[in-house]
Amino acid sequence: MSKKAIVTGATGQDGSYLIELLLSKDYEVIGLKRRTSTATLERIKHIDSDNLTIEEFEISDSGSVYSAVERHKPDEIYNLAAQSHVKTSFDQPNYTFQANTIGVINFLEGVRRFSPDTKFYQASTSEMFGKSVSRNKVSAWGEEKWETYQDENTSFQPQSPYAAAKLASHHMVRNYREGYGIFGACGILFNHESERRGENFVTRKITKWIASFVSWTDSTGLDGDNYTFSENSIHKGNEKFPKLRLGNVDAYRDWGHASDYVNAMWLMLQQEEPDDYVIATGETHSVREFLDKAFQYIGISNYEDFFVIDAEFYRPSEVEYLRGRPDKAESELNWQREVSFTDLVRRMVESDINGEEKTERVAQKVKFIP
Numbered sequence: 001m002s003k004k005a006i007v008t009g010a011t012g013q014d015g016s017y018l019i020e021l022l023l024s025k026d027y028e029v030i031g032l033k034r035r036t037s038t039a040t041l042e043r044i045k046h047i048d049s050d051n052l053t054i055e056e057f058e059i060s061d062s063g064s065v066y067s068a069v070e071r072h073k074p075d076e077i078y079n080l081a082a083q084s085h086v087k088t089s090f091d092q093p094n095y096t097f098q099a100n101t102i103g104v105i106n107f108l109e110g111v112r113r114f115s116p117d118t119k120f121y122q123a124s125t126s127e128m129f130g131k132s133v134s135r136n137k138v139s140a141w142g143e144e145k146w147e148t149y150q151d152e153n154t155s156f157q158p159q160s161p162y163a164a165a166k167l168a169s170h171h172m173v174r175n176y177r178e179g180y181g182i183f184g185a186c187g188i189l190f191n192h193e194s195e196r197r198g199e200n201f202v203t204r205k206i207t208k209w210i211a212s213f214v215s216w217t218d219s220t221g222l223d224g225d226n227y228t229f230s231e232n233s234i235h236k237g238n239e240k241f242p243k244l245r246l247g248n249v250d251a252y253r254d255w256g257h258a259s260d261y262v263n264a265m266w267l268m269l270q271q272e273e274p275d276d277y278v279i280a281t282g283e284t285h286s287v288r289e290f291l292d293k294a295f296q297y298i299g300i301s302n303y304e305d306f307f308v309i310d311a312e313f314y315r316p317s318e319v320e321y322l323r324g325r326p327d328k329a330e331s332e333l334n335w336q337r338e339v340s341f342t343d344l345v346r347r348m349v350e351s352d353i354n355g356e357e358k359t360e361r362v363a364q365k366v367k368f369i370p
Helices: 011-025 061-074 088-091 094-114 161-180 202-219 260-270 286-298 327-332 339-357
Strands: 006-008 029-033 052-056 074-079 119-125 136-139 143-146 182-191 233-236 239-242 244-246 274-280 307-309
Touching: 006 011, 006 061, 011 029, 011 260, 029 061, 061 094, 074 094, 088 094, 088 161, 094 119, 094 161, 119 161, 136 161, 161 182, 161 274, 182 260, 202 239, 202 244, 202 286, 202 339, 260 274, 286 307, 286 339
Parallel strands: 006 029, 006 074, 029 052, 074 119, 119 182, 182 274, 244 307
Antiparallel strands: 136 143, 233 239
């Protein structure tokens, strides 16, 4: 008999990959999404399965959540719905807490009241660690090297409304697990990107800009790489193109691929006992490193000339460094990531270039540099 799962945030990056995974395992999947006036099914429109149903709901409305849990009584619930942008959380802290904390409480109460045998997964985040790491660094060959990491035993010091709201939910899952015996597991996921990442996140912002730039250089009909630069523009002949605008490019993050991370979510709910797990690669890379790698793929080594720092994209409180240690997940869940940092960047750049313009001429501009 096949299992039934509810996936909230069904139209997001993680939701789309998780739905594909569950359908491949013969689940009946109910994808829940917010009602919107514009189409939001882009990431799942390719999925053609009688085992997938998409329903509208509102996570901050307890009645809407209770109704979904009571009607379906699923084997598993994966709560991926959230206001997921850190910068936005400073501008919209109330909404962030409604979606990221009250919504989780609604689901926990729904499970407790109407479907106590349901296993519940909560998407926690590495942003909860905030500035918990020490600032000790060592210098090697002129570079700053951080020697630390975060795992399940690291203290939490959230630096944004987003992180604080997620931390409150993280503790609520533990409270319901210990107080009511609910099977509640939290995945403390470090940054995970993909070709389906939202365009307001820095990695996708970079790769989308590169795709537009490649398309522009192709359409100008000008050969060679003889660019000139003004403060905010790139020039080639009489043509010009706006520079990429970014915030803190010296932030370090542990970046993996979302398809690997949703597999960890599923593994957590297949265990005999619920627990919390850090999901990460064990590596950290700066935004500058991501820029460097992404620009190399189009044959540009001097990426510094192609972007400008814009204070608009700085957060009121910055998290400088995140690097997870996934030993517990690897040993207890037998989880392993498959996509390396290099492959992640390559896949994102190639996908956006091919989506921008599907001609062989443009596609051939992508140069793989290991």
